[in-house]
Amino acid sequence: MxxxxxxxxxxxxxxxxxxxxxxxxxxxxxxxxxxxxxxxxxxxxxxxxxxxxxxxxxxxxxxxxxxxxxxxxxxxxxxxxxxxxxxxxxxxxxxxxxxxGVANTMFLFIIGQLVAVMVIDGLGLIQMPVRSIYWWKFVSMTIMCVGLILFMFSGRWFK
Structure with a gap:
């Protein structure tokens, strides 16, 4: 392969x-x-x-x-x-x-994981190699957080 x-x-x-x-x-x-x-x-x-x-x-x-x-x-x-x-x-x-709700729980888990791995990669914690964190990763994280807010609360806003 x-x-x-x-x-x-x-x-x-x-x-x-x-x-x-x-x-x-x-x-x-x-x-x-x-x-x-x-x-x-x-x-x-x-x-x-x-x-x-x-x-x-x-x-x-x-x-x-x-x-x-x-x-x-x-x-x-x-x-x-x-x-x-x-x-x-x-x-x-x-x-x-x-x-x-399952979707909200999993979405929050994913956001938490991404924040944690950005810190781990950026600082090389836990014996991991340092990987640069570029500005677009922060933009991507912001977009995901906005998506999370829309996902969790849009049903209340757009009825």
Whole structure:
């Protein structure tokens, strides 16, 4: 496969990931929370338990455990908080989707992600290479924020 084909596959995978996040937040996890007596923390626990079991099965069959054993103690503390962040994201999506609507929740997540990655890229945080932030990225972010405002509130303004 050439680079363009691989890039298209990666774009498609990212789009499918976005679809999966929306389905997970709207249909699956928030409905699970409702079925558990409107307890998003319980739904998050169930989600992570099932996901963890699936990952455990895959890891036992796929991982190079010798390499893991040799490198696990060498990791800096901040590399261990991904699970906490993941749990917070899943909890937030479960809690917020029924409150704000799935589309608004996902749109806000996207804006938050873009702001964070602009800072991470611009400053080279978390051992990432520095990538220049050009003026058009700020313009693009402004347009997206205006789009978010229109998306969330236009139904109230244009009835």
């Amino acid at each position: 050439d680079k363009l084909e691989m890039k298209l596959i990666y774009i498609f995978m990212a789009l499918l990931g976005g679809v999966g996040l929306s389905i997970q937040a709207a249909i699956i996890n928030s409905r699970l929370s409702a079925g558990m007596g409107n307890q998003p923390i319980v739904a998050t626990l169930i989600c992570f338990t099932i996901g963890g079991l699936c990952l455990l099965i895959f890891a036992f069959s796929q991982a190079d455990w010798h390499s893991v054993h040799n490198n696990i103690a060498l990791q800096p503390w901040w590399r261990w908080i991904g699970g906490i962040l993941g749990a917070g994201i899943v909890f937030s999506s479960i809690f917020l989707a029924p409150q704000l």
